[in-house]
Amino acid sequence: MRRRPLVVFLLLTAASLAASEDSGKRWWSHVEYLASDQLEGRLTGSVGHRKAAEYVAEQFKKDGLVPAGALGYIQPVRFYSRTIVEKNSSLELIQNGHAEALQLAEEVILSARIRPARTLSPSLAFVGYGLTVPEYRYDDLKGLDLRGKVAVYLYGGPSTIPGALRAHYSSLEERWKSLKRAGAVGVLAISDPHHMDIPWDRLMVLRTQPAMTLADPKLEETPGEQFAAFFNPTHAEKLFAGTEHSFSELVALADSGKPLPTFPLAVSLSAKVAFEEKSVVSQNLVGILRGTDPKLKSEYVVLSAHLDHLGVGEPIQGDRIYNGAMDNAAGVATILDVAAMLHESNAKHRRSILFVSFTGEEKGLLGSRYFVAHPTVPLRSMVGNLNVDMFLPIIPLKILTVLGLNDSSLGPMLRSVVEPLGVTIQEDPEPARNLFIRSDQYNFIRAGIPAIYFKVGAAPGSPEAAIGKRWLTDHYHAPSDDTHQPVDFGAAAKYNQVVLHLIQAMADQPAAPTWSQDSFFRRYAKAEPKALSAP
Ligand SMILES: [Zn+2]
Numbered sequence: 001m002r003r004r005p006l007v008v009f010l011l012l013t014a015a016s017l018a019a020s021e022d023s024g025k026r027w028w029s030h031v032e033y034l035a036s037d038q039l040e041g042r043l044t045g046s047v048g049h050r051k052a053a054e055y056v057a058e059q060f061k062k063d064g065l066v067p068a069g070a071l072g073y074i075q076p077v078r079f080y081s082r083t084i085v086e087k088n089s090s091l092e093l094i095q096n097g098h099a100e101a102l103q104l105a106e107e108v109i110l111s112a113r114i115r116p117a118r119t120l121s122p123s124l125a126f127v128g129y130g131l132t133v134p135e136y137r138y139d140d141l142k143g144l145d146l147r148g149k150v151a152v153y154l155y156g157g158p159s160t161i162p163g164a165l166r167a168h169y170s171s172l173e174e175r176w177k178s179l180k181r182a183g184a185v186g187v188l189a190i191s192d193p194h195h196m197d198i199p200w201d202r203l204m205v206l207r208t209q210p211a212m213t214l215a216d217p218k219l220e221e222t223p224g225e226q227f228a229a230f231f232n233p234t235h236a237e238k239l240f241a242g243t244e245h246s247f248s249e250l251v252a253l254a255d256s257g258k259p260l261p262t263f264p265l266a267v268s269l270s271a272k273v274a275f276e277e278k279s280v281v282s283q284n285l286v287g288i289l290r291g292t293d294p295k296l297k298s299e300y301v302v303l304s305a306h307l308d309h310l311g312v313g314e315p316i317q318g319d320r321i322y323n324g325a326m327d328n329a330a331g332v333a334t335i336l337d338v339a340a341m342l343h344e345s346n347a348k349h350r351r352s353i354l355f356v357s358f359t360g361e362e363k364g365l366l367g368s369r370y371f372v373a374h375p376t377v378p379l380r381s382m383v384g385n386l387n388v389d390m391f392l393p394i395i396p397l398k399i400l401t402v403l404g405l406n407d408s409s410l411g412p413m414l415r416s417v418v419e420p421l422g423v424t425i426q427e428d429p430e431p432a433r434n435l436f437i438r439s440d441q442y443n444f445i446r447a448g449i450p451a452i453y454f455k456v457g458a459a460p461g462s463p464e465a466a467i468g469k470r471w472l473t474d475h476y477h478a479p480s481d482d483t484h485q486p487v488d489f490g491a492a493a494k495y496n497q498v499v500l501h502l503i504q505a506m507a508d509q510p511a512a513p514t515w516s517q518d519s520f521f522r523r524y525a526k527a528e529p530k531a532l533s534a535p
Helices: 014-034 047-062 163-169 172-181 200-206 233-240 247-255 325-345 366-373 410-421 441-446 463-474 489-508 520-526
Strands: 074-084 090-095 098-101 108-110 123-126 150-154 186-190 211-214 227-231 263-272 275-289 300-306 311-316 319-322 352-358 382-388 399-403 424-427 451-457
Touching: 014 047, 014 325, 014 489, 047 275, 047 325, 047 352, 074 366, 123 233, 150 247, 163 172, 163 520, 172 186, 186 233, 200 311, 211 366, 227 233, 233 247, 233 263, 275 325, 275 366, 300 325, 300 366, 300 441, 300 489, 325 352, 325 382, 325 489, 352 366, 352 489, 366 441, 382 441, 382 489, 399 410, 410 424, 410 451, 410 489, 441 451, 441 520, 451 489
Parallel strands: 123 150, 150 186, 186 227, 300 352, 300 382, 382 451, 399 424
Antiparallel strands: 074 211, 074 275, 090 098, 090 263, 108 227, 123 263, 275 352, 311 319, 399 451
């Protein structure tokens, strides 16, 4: 059954209605191609992604962008791609000399985002949230000796620590820095069952996807990590057998934002991990729309979106192609639509606008990590980033949820752009989802560049919020995120207008965007122009 997308148009003046209708149609035509079965879900390193990249390059050319990759618009990026060979792998829990085999997939999912040790028999320590946040003198690892151990942690954090900071220290790289310092050799992560974007049965389906890392050894995120796995919260009670704590007690503490105890587990692990590895190449794309100010045109404001998605995988309801229409064909279509609108209107702006399409986002923001470490324009000439990822135009656009709203001058700038459109702004009502570190803007932020990211939002508890939640459960990273789902074209067209006006404002303001005095992330701006280094 194919449903026709639900069309909702904006009430605008006749002229802008026509323009907006054109923009909405053009936006959707990009989505239709990029999310078509023909491109097979645009997996990083795949033929489908390469075809999508060729399409983006063609559009860049049509819109008069100057090629700014390494080969025309393209910046090639090399990756290692790994998959776990489950039939040759095993995991056992050992307690008092007694071994219990764990069921791979149902109880535990092995991760290949690291190059795992083939065999390992570590003891286990529960490290709470596994967080070290020096600014708040908060340290789950205080006094723990994790030498040779695998750290078991629960996703989340104490409510006393602001969302962005918590998100930052929960990132793979930051969390691993402190765990490694304490001696850990690996991690076993457990989700809070009440805060899972994707239910376990779908995680099981997704586990066969290849994991990837950048081939550039300087860009390794978790050096020395030998084991990584996720434990199904439904079965997690068995990890705590023989201790004074139960998993349900720990979840209750986490749900109320309280600190967690840390303690050694009575069970240890015996792991045999088999995996396959190959190397693949994929594409970032970079194009420039030149500014007109003699001085400011050598500065860039960056408009970015990731092109990659999950490719072909385990079927759900007979469908194997993970089309990624909302995630993130829609976002790439937005930057293409904005490029076309700028081209058509022949608008002048002082700074140059850099259009970037990233690969490897789904594999851990890897294309943007590579780009910021190997920028094709000088890193310090990029003065701000607006990133578009999964903005979800499935409900009317009345509210924008903004990540990084108070961190830089981009927040107030966005406010002045949306007010005339009758759109209000809210901060992230669900900081537990860590959205701030979950897309490519994060690599710009870490390189000291003010960035902002926003999506169609809803008031907490409203029917619209429920639609968003249901979308995550049913469609997020599922084959049904395709072009047959209901889309609110009015919301998409309005969103694209907001992006257009904000990027123009960023390009035209006399002063470059600045970090807020009290933003945690401001410290990266003062660091030497060395990408991805710790402050
Ligand atoms: Zn995604």
